[in-house]
Structure formats: structure tokens, C-alpha cells
């Protein structure tokens with residue numbers, strides 16, 4: 001039987017625990033966006049000899065890196081008078097950006113309509129609605145192009161035409177999306193690791209992260225090489241469009257935020273690469289992350305195996321979101337076996 005204790009022992013192992021001089025209360029949940037920790041993933045990359053540091057974007061309050069873009073876009077739109085408190089924000093997004101927007105709109109008291117399609121997971125719809133946003137479901141692809149993205153964008157325009165003071169954040173083209181990473185993500189990485197960083201590895205969809213971080217690196221003449229990790233089947237880097245199962249990274253269009261000189265190295269990863277990377281990440285480092293983080297892990301392993309990244313290199317790796325949103329896919333043995341075959345389960 002456990003002994004009864006009269007007092008909690010003061011035995012917290014970390015030096016930077018409660019009471020550290022810099023700790024202050026945030027004024028709102030929005031001030032809790034960003035400033036995410038970096039973790040030395042020493043076990044996973046021990047054999048390769050690389051020093052790889054993962055930036056845990058899962059620890060943003062809405063669970064992903066997209067909190068930064070949502071916060072930055074709406075804060076600037078409000079400050080510039082482009083939106084006001086009677087604005088209805090309308091966006092085509094079914095994933096992390098929708099959740100980030102829902103969080104910011106809930107705090108700012110703005111109406112939000114998220115246009116989603118039938119591929120959106122039930123749990124994401126529940127999260128978006130729990131923040132108080134409205135979900136508008138598009139159930140058929142665009143008849144001309146056969147694409148859901150085009151059908152969703154048409155629906156966004158329809159809703160904007162029908163509401164007074166509508167605002168479309170348009171994350172694929174909005175400079176405040178990449179500005180979030182120029183102004184927060186990359187400065188935080190440099191504040192943590194210094195500017196002795198050989199590689200920055202990140203995943204791509206709207207290219208907000210890529211554009212903002214690469215602009216920062218190039219403007220400051222840092223030596224850091226930018227590695228963009230994209231999904232196979234994504235068209236961002238000029239490859240043909242193809243079927244992809246896992247959401248988050250990749251895009252069916254070349255985003256206006258994209259520029260061809262942003263990345264020094266481009267790695268394409270499959271759904272299976274993402275699953276394997278995620279499962280190794282949790283097995284070696286106990287980090288339960290989303291699909292694109294697995295893609296980042298696999299890309300680094302591949303570049304190390306190919307001799308592109310030499311032992312001793314210092315690598316910053318952005319891990320964009322939480323694993324909980326992928327329990328029915330990446331972390332479900334049944335889903336993996338059914339969709340990707342047995343190989344994924346053999347680690």
C-alpha cells in the first residue's frame with residue numbers, strides 16, 4: 001500500500017521550472033500562439049550523426065503551425081480596417097487552418113464559415129463547430145475540372161456575395177500567411193539554435209512556411225539550406241497531379257506564395273513515407289505528430305543516407321501538427337494495412 005503523504009515533495013527535475021524570471025501570464029489565448037519548443041531528437045538520428053532539432057508546432061493552442069497564419073492574417077486585417085467586428089470570415093479549409101481561424105474568430109468575436117468537402121474528417125468538423133464556426137459542406141466536385149478545391153472556391157465566392165462585410169483570408173496568396181513565419185517561426189528557430197544551422201527542413205502546402213522562412217534566411221544571408229518536403233502527387237514543384245491520401249501537406253495548385261528560388265533541395269514523400277516517419281518519431285522520441293512531420297523525418301533520413309547531409313550537420317526540422325488528428329489513419333494499423341499494405345506495419 002502507498003504511504004499517506006502530508007505534503008507534495010518539491011522534486012520537479014527541470015531547472016527552468018515554475019518561477020523562471022521570464023514567465024508572465026499571456027493576455028489571451030492568441031498570445032499563446034507561437035514560441036513553441038524545440039527538441040533535440042538525439043535517439044532517432046543517432047546513427048546518422050546529425051544533430052536534428054524538431055520544432056513542436058503541435059504545442060500551439062489550436063494544435064498546429066496554422067495558428068500562426070490565422071492569427072497574423074486576421075490581426076493585420078483588423079488593424080488595417082479591412083475587417084471589423086461585423087465581418088463574416090469565409091474560407092475554404094477543412095483542416096488545421098480552419099481550426100486556427102476558428103480559434104482566432106472565436107476570440108475576436110467574428111463569424112466564420114468554413115467551406116469543407118466530404119473528405120473532411122468528422123473530428124475536424126466537430127472541432128471547428130465546437131469553436132462556434134459554421135461548416136458549409138460541398139458534396140460534389142466542380143463539374144468542369146473534377147476538383148473539390150475548385151468547387152469549394154466557387155462556394156466561397158457565392159457565400160461572400162451573399163453576406164455583408166465578407167472577408168476571404170485566401171491563405172494561398174495572403175502575404176500575412178508567409179509573414180507569420182518570417183516574423184515568428186524563423187526568428188524563434190534562430191533564437192533557439194543560433195544562426196549555425198546547416199539545413200531547415202519543412203513541409204509545403206500553401207508555401208506560407210517555405211516563403212516566410214526562406215525569405216528570412218536569404219535576407220539575412222544565413223548559410224542555412226532550405227529543404228522543402230512535398231507530397232507525391234502534389235503539383236507545387238512541377239510534378240504531375242496524383243492521388244494522395246493524407247491531408248496537411250501538398251497542393252493541387254501552385255500557390256501564388258510559391259517562388260522557384262525558395263528551396264535549395266526538394267524531397268517528395270509518399271503516404272507510406274509519412275506513416276513510417278511518424279511511427280519512428282513516436283517509437284524513438286515519444287513525439288506523436290501528424291503525417292507531414294513523418295514526411296519531414298523520412299526526408300532527413302533519406303538525405304543522410306544519400307550523403308547529402310553529412311554527419312555533424314545541424315538541422316532544424318519543423319513538425320507541423322499533432323498526431324491525435326491522425327489516429328484513424330497514420331496510427332491505425334487497420335487503415336494502414338488496408339490502404340498501404342503490410343510494409344508500413346513492419347517497423
Ligand SMILES: Cc1ncc(COP(=O)(O)O)c(C=O)c1O
Nearest residue numbers: 204205206207208209248292320
Ligand atoms: C499538417 C500540415 N503540414 C504542413 C503544412 C504546410 O504548411 P504551409 O501551408 O505553410 O505550406 C500544413 C498546412 O496546412 C499542414 O496543415
